[in-house]
Amino acid sequence: MELICPAGTPAAYREAVEAGADAVYCGFRNETNARNFPGLNFSRAEMAEAVAFGKSRGVETYVALNTFMRAGNEALWYGAADDAVAAGADALILADMALMDYVATRYPEQRLHVSVQASASNADAINFLVESFGAKRLVLPRVLTVAEIAAIASQVDCELEVFAFGGLCVMAEGRCSLSSYITGRSPNMQGVCSPASHVHYRKDGTDMVSELGEFTINRFAEHEPAGYPTLCKGRFHIADSEAYAFEDPVSLDVMDHLDALQKAGVTALKIEGRQRGKAYVAEVVSSLRKALSGVPEARAAHLSQLRRLSEGQRTTSGAYEKKWR
Numbered sequence: 142m143e144l145i146c147p148a149g150t151p152a153a154y155r156e157a158v159e160a161g162a163d164a165v166y167c168g169f170r171n172e173t174n175a176r177n178f179p180g181l182n183f184s185r186a187e188m189a190e191a192v193a194f195g196k197s198r199g200v201e202t203y204v205a206l207n208t209f210m211r212a213g214n215e216a217l218w219y220g221a222a223d224d225a226v227a228a229g230a231d232a233l234i235l236a237d238m239a240l241m242d243y244v245a246t247r248y249p250e251q252r253l254h255v256s257v258q259a260s261a262s263n264a265d266a267i268n269f270l271v272e273s274f275g276a277k278r279l280v281l282p283r284v285l286t287v288a289e290i291a292a293i294a295s296q297v298d299c300e301l302e303v304f305a306f307g308g309l310c311v312m313a314e315g316r317c318s319l320s321s322y323i324t325g326r327s328p329n330m331q332g333v334c335s336p337a338s339h340v341h342y343r344k345d346g347t348d349m350v351s352e353l354g355e356f357t358i359n360r361f362a363e364h365e366p367a368g369y370p371t372l373c374k375g376r377f378h379i380a381d382s383e384a385y386a387f388e389d390p391v392s393l394d395v396m397d398h399l400d401a402l403q404k405a406g407v408t409a410l411k412i413e414g415r416q417r418g419k420a421y422v423a424e425v426v427s428s429l430r431k432a433l434s435g436v437p438e439a440r441a442a443h444l445s446q447l448r449r450l451s452e453g454q455r456t457t458s459g460a461y462e463k464k465w466r
Contacts, residue, residue, distance in 0.1 A: 143409035146426045149181040154191045156423040161430030164201040173206045173221040176415040177332030189228040201231035207256035208332045209237045241274040255279040264296035271299045287401045294406025305395045307413025319372040323354040335371045394456035396440045
C-alpha cells in the first residue's frame with residue numbers, strides 16, 4: 142500500500158521524502174488549507190520547489206485544497222487550484238464539489254482526490270464523485286470498520302485511502318463547527334481548529350488547566366500528559382462523572398489491521414500530522430515504512446516507538462474495531 146505522509150513545512154517535506162514516503166501531502170499558506178496555522182504551509186515558490194524535489198526522488202506531491210469555498214470569495218480557491226496545477230502537483234485533494242467541478246472542467250488531465258472532509262462514506266456518494274468529476278481516489282472517513290471498507294471497495298471504481306496514524310476528529314468528518322462556537326473560526330471554512338491565538342494554559346496548584354477562549358477545556362494532574370485544548374477532546378462534568386464527552390485524547394493507530402486493510406482493497410495509508418514538526422514526521426514515516434516492509438511479527442516494536450509520539454501517549458484503532466464505551 143502507498144504511504145502518504147504529511148508536510149506542514151518545506152523542511153518536513155524533505156524529512157518525509159528521506160524517511161520513505163511514496164507521496165507527500167501539503168497545502169498553501171491560506172484558507173484553502175484545513176491546516177491554516179501561523180508558521181505552517183507553503184508559499185507558491187516553496188510548493189514548486191517541493192514538487193520538483195519530490196519528482197527528482199520519485200515521490201509524488203498531493204496539494205490539499207480541502208476547505209469549503211465561501212460565496213463571493215471563490216477566486217481564492219480557484220486561484221489556489223490554478224497555482225497547484227502550475228506547480229506540477231501530482232494530485233489535488235478537494236472537498237468542495239464546486240471546486241471539483243472547476244478543476245475537472247478546466248484541467249481534465251489533472252488527477253483529483255476527494256478529501257476526507259467531503260465525508261463520502263458509502264458507495265453511492267463515492268460513485269457520484271467519480272462519475273461527475275473523474276475522481277481517481279477517495280480518502281475514507283474514519284468511521285468505517287474493515288468489513289464496511291471491503292464492501293465499499295467492491296462497489297466503487299476508484300482507489301481508496303484510509304488514515305493509518307495520527308490525530309482523530311469527531312465522527313462527522315468534514316462537518317465540524319465546534320471550534321467556531323468559541324473562536325468564530327472553523328476548520329471547514331477557515332482551516333483552523335482551536336487556533337493558537339485562543340489557547341491558554343495556567344497552573345492551579347499542581348494542576349495544569351487548559352483553556353480555549355474563555356472556556357476551561359481540561360485539567361491535568363501534575364504528571365499527566367497535557368493535551369491541546371480542542372472542544373471535541375475536552376474533559377467535562379457529565380451527570381455525576383468527569384469524562385471525555387466526544388473523544389479521548391488519543392492517536393489513531395492501525396498497525397494491527399494493515400493486512401486486513403490491504404485485503405479489503407485499501408490502496409493507500411495516510412499519516413495525519415501537517416501541524417507537527419519535522420522530527421515527528423521523520424520518526425512516524427520511517428516507523429510505518431519499516432512496518433509495511435517488514436514481517437507482521439515485528440510491528441509491535443514499531444508501535445511502541447510511535448506511542449511516545451501519540452496524543453496523550455496512547456493509541457486506539459478507533460472505528461476499525463468500534464469498541465464503544
